[in-house]
Amino acid sequence: MKIAVCLKQVPDTEAEIKWDIPSGTLKRDGMDSITNPFDEFALEEALLTRENYDGEIVAISMGPEKAADVLRNALALTVNSVQQISDPAFAGSDTYATAYVLAQALKKIGDVDVVFTGKQSTDGNTGVVSAELAAILGWSQLTYVAKVRSIDAAGKKIVVERAIEGGNEVVEAKLPAVVSVIKGINEPRLPNLMGIRKAAKVEIPKWNAGDLGVDTSKVGAAGSCTKVVEIAVPPPRGAGEILKGEIEDIANTLTDKLIDLKVIK
Amino acid sequence: MANDVWVYIEHKDGAVTPMSFELLGIGKTLADGLGSGVCAFVVGEKADDIAKEAFAYGASKVFAVEGAEYKGFRADAYSKAATSLLDKYKPAVALFRATSQGTDVAAASAALLGFGLCTDTIGLAVDGGKMKMTRAAFGGNYTVSVVNEKAVPQIATVRPKAFAMPEKDASKSGEVVKEAFSVAEADLNTKVLEFIQSATAVNLVEADIIVAGGRGVGNPEGFQLIKELADLLGGAVGASRAAVDSGWIAYEHQVGQTGKTVKPKIYIACGVSGAIQHLAGMRTSDCIVAINKDPDAPIFKAATFGIVGDYKQVLPKLIEKFKGKLGR
Numbered sequence: 122m123k124i125a126v127c128l129k130q131v132p133d134t135e136a137e138i139k140w141d142i143p144s145g146t147l148k149r150d151g152m153d154s155i156t157n158p159f160d161e162f163a164l165e166e167a168l169l170t171r172e173n174y175d176g177e178i179v180a181i182s183m184g185p186e187k188a189a190d191v192l193r194n195a196l197a198l199t200v201n202s203v204q205q206i207s208d209p210a211f212a213g214s215d216t217y218a219t220a221y222v223l224a225q226a227l228k229k230i231g232d233v234d235v236v237f238t239g240k241q242s243t244d245g246n247t248g249v250v251s252a253e254l255a256a257i258l259g260w261s262q263l264t265y266v267a268k269v270r271s272i273d274a275a276g277k278k279i280v281v282e283r284a285i286e287g288g289n290e291v292v293e294a295k296l297p298a299v300v301s302v303i304k305g306i307n308e309p310r311l312p313n314l315m316g317i318r319k320a321a322k323v324e325i326p327k328w329n330a331g332d333l334g335v336d337t338s339k340v341g342a343a344g345s346c347t348k349v350v351e352i353a354v355p356p357p358r359g360a361g362e363i364l365k366g367e368i369e370d371i372a373n374t375l376t377d378k379l380i381d382l383k384v385i386k
Numbered sequence: 387m388a389n390d391v392w393v394y395i396e397h398k399d400g401a402v403t404p405m406s407f408e409l410l411g412i413g414k415t416l417a418d419g420l421g422s423g424v425c426a427f428v429v430g431e432k433a434d435d436i437a438k439e440a441f442a443y444g445a446s447k448v449f450a451v452e453g454a455e456y457k458g459f460r461a462d463a464y465s466k467a468a469t470s471l472l473d474k475y476k477p478a479v480a481l482f483r484a485t486s487q488g489t490d491v492a493a494a495s496a497a498l499l500g501f502g503l504c505t506d507t508i509g510l511a512v513d514g515g516k517m518k519m520t521r522a523a524f525g526g527n528y529t530v531s532v533v534n535e536k537a538v539p540q541i542a543t544v545r546p547k548a549f550a551m552p553e554k555d556a557s558k559s560g561e562v563v564k565e566a567f568s569v570a571e572a573d574l575n576t577k578v579l580e581f582i583q584s585a586t587a588v589n590l591v592e593a594d595i596i597v598a599g600g601r602g603v604g605n606p607e608g609f610q611l612i613k614e615l616a617d618l619l620g621g622a623v624g625a626s627r628a629a630v631d632s633g634w635i636a637y638e639h640q641v642g643q644t645g646k647t648v649k650p651k652i653y654i655a656c657g658v659s660g661a662i663q664h665l666a667g668m669r670t671s672d673c674i675v676a677i678n679k680d681p682d683a684p685i686f687k688a689a690t691f692g693i694v695g696d697y698k699q700v701l702p703k704l705i706e707k708f709k710g711k712l713g714r
Contacts, residue, residue, distance in 0.1 A: 158644055159644070215502035216493075216502050216503065216505075217496060217497060217500070217501055217502035217503075218502065220497060243643055243644065244523075244524065245523075246505075246506070246521075246522075246523065246643075247505045247506075248489065248505060248506075249489060249492070249493035249496075249503065249505055249543075252461070252489070252490055252493035252494050252497070253493050253494070253496065253497035254497075255461075255494070256465060256493070256494035256495075256497035256498050257497050260575070261462070261575040261576055262461045262462060262465075262490065262494060262575070262576075263576075264461070264486065264489070264490055265486055280579070282582070283486070284638065285486040285487070286485060286486060286589050286591065286592070287583060287584060287589055288581055288582050288583040288584040289581070289582045289584070290578055290580075290581050290582075291578070291579040291580045291581070291582065292576050292577065292578055292579065293576070293577045293579055294575050294576040294577070295575045295576075298575075303637070304637055304640075304644055304645075305636075305637035345502055346501050346502055346534050346535055346536040346537045347502040347503070347504060347532045347533070347534045347535075347537075348532060348533055348534075348535055349530055349531070349532050350518065350531050350532060350533050351518075351520075351530070351531035352523075352528055352529070352530050352531075353528065353529050353531070354527070354528060354529075355522070355526065355527075355528070355529050358669065358674075358687075358688050358689075358690075359690075361674075361676075361686065361687075361688075361689040361690050361691060361692050362690070362691055362692070363686065363691075363692040363693075363694065364691055364692065364693050365694075368695065368699055368700060368703050369703065371693055371695075371700070371703075372700065372703035372704050372706070372707045373707055375675065375691055375693065375704065376704060376707040376708050376711055377711075378691065379652060379673070379675070380708075380711060380712070382651065382652065382672075382673060384594055384595060384651040384652055384673075385595065385619050385620070385652075385708075385712065386620055
């Protein structure tokens with residue numbers, strides 16, 4: 122089975138975020154970066170799939186030069202190969218442009234049975250690249266996956282549980298499939314020291330727009346049809362009221378105030 | 387016609403809730419700004435009953451694709467049918483709820499049409515004939531507004547409850563336009579085998595009232611008290627990442643950057659410190675109540691009402707008072 126996993130480098134969720142205004146892109150220089158937390162679950166699911174069914178894993182990441190770090194981490198966790206997708210022309214790509222580039226990369230890799238992605242990134246937070254990728258490729262679109270029940274590469278079939286409103290939907294789908302996973306699907310493992318040492322020495326192969334046959338008029342800030350027109354700091358919430366006094370009185374006041382909102386039925 | 391605002395009506399096997407129609411309200415506002423009308427569009431086995439309700443909630447026209455293959459929701463079938471409608475009628479705007487179904491169909495339809503989209507928007511306005519879509523970014527510390535210059539339609543998913551419900555007027559009616567579009571079973575990728583209803587049926591996103599617990603709750607038993615208050619108020623139970631990662635409660639309850647984004651009318655945070663990752667998921671709630679032992683906890687800065695105290699003492703008192711006043 123050929124397993125692909127898409128990884129994104131994002132600013133550390135604890136980091137202070139700086140925007141480049143007015144271009145609307147992130148100032149990624151000098152910011153601590155990590156593998157998108159949701160993608161760690163995707164990577165672990167790829168590793169588990171290989172353990173359960175055999176096969177090879179190729180990890181890909183689209184992003185600037187320094188995003189090679191996330192692929193090094195994937196190598197330390199023993200993925201079979203990695204491929205960085207990087208080109209100045211890609212900077213500022215919106216979700217569709219990103220999905221289009223990733224689709225070109227997956228086609229070039231060839232014969233992929235299943236692609237794992239995280240549910241969303243913690244920086245862009247859009248949560249739609251996976252679905253767009255599936256639609257562009259015409260592959261099965263399996264989002265919000267909480268459990269992979271079985272994968273039958275020979276029979277070209279996968280069965281998953283999707284965590285949607287009110288419960289889990291069990292879906293059988295044809296392969297190839299793009300599977301976006303949620304937190305809690307597994308417990309991501311950590312790389313060991315030997316893996317890290319080995320990965321440090323590997324040259325990370327890179328594909329640019331030309332290698333992928335990407336039409337550069339469709340990507341990057343210029344080619345994307347969604348344009349950022351304004352970045353603002355949301356108005357602060359009005360100063361709140363601290364209720365003071367005996368618990369009895371506080372509880373009395375608060376319950377009155379909440380009942381007055383006429384929300385409790 | 388071409389400048390119309392379309393609202394996707396989601397349903398589960400033909401069943402709708404009033405929330406299925408909520409975007410007809412903001413849709414009407416946008417259409418007024420564009421000098422056009424608000425229309426609903428539906429993909430399903432049968433659309434007539436859904437159309438009737440869509441008119442009551444303000445749709446001037448309903449476009450529908452019907453067929454046996456659309457009985458239950460399937461991303462590929464629904465997206466192809468929705469795309470056929472959008473491609474034929476080319477409305478200016480298409481709105482979807484930012485639910486699992488709405489997001490799946492919006493993303494795939496945009497991709498099939500060759501455009502990007504804006505997701506989980508919390509602000510929508512007409513600006514110079516184009517729709518300006520505003521969403522929260524980076525833990526709600528920023529808002530980003532985008533326009534989709536070339537796309538027809540401009541597609542947005544909208545955070546549930548971000549806009550007011552439209553008024554319902556059952557006397558209203560309109561024209562239903564049915565388009566034939568079918569997909570052969572062999573061309574579809576997915577088949578739903580079964581639906582496993584969650585025992586706790588958490589639907590945080592739709593809940594008007596959420597009682598949430600954080601690290602300060604201290605143990606799984608603490609969530610019993612939180613659940614008792616939530617049940618009493620007809621609300622749902624939420625949790626911070628710290629509580630979920632400690633194993634006290636399941637991930638489906640998690641609110642925040644790596645959990646769900648919610649906008650209830652009342653959010654009661656118990657023992658939640660208010661890390662930016664948690665605030666990202668709930669700071670747009672209408673009324674926030676914070677209960678925390680630490681007077682310096684950042685949650686108090688976001689709170690409408692704050693109580694400095696131990697939730698173990700405060701919640702039983704609140705439960706007692708609510709029971710008395712609500713007669714429960």
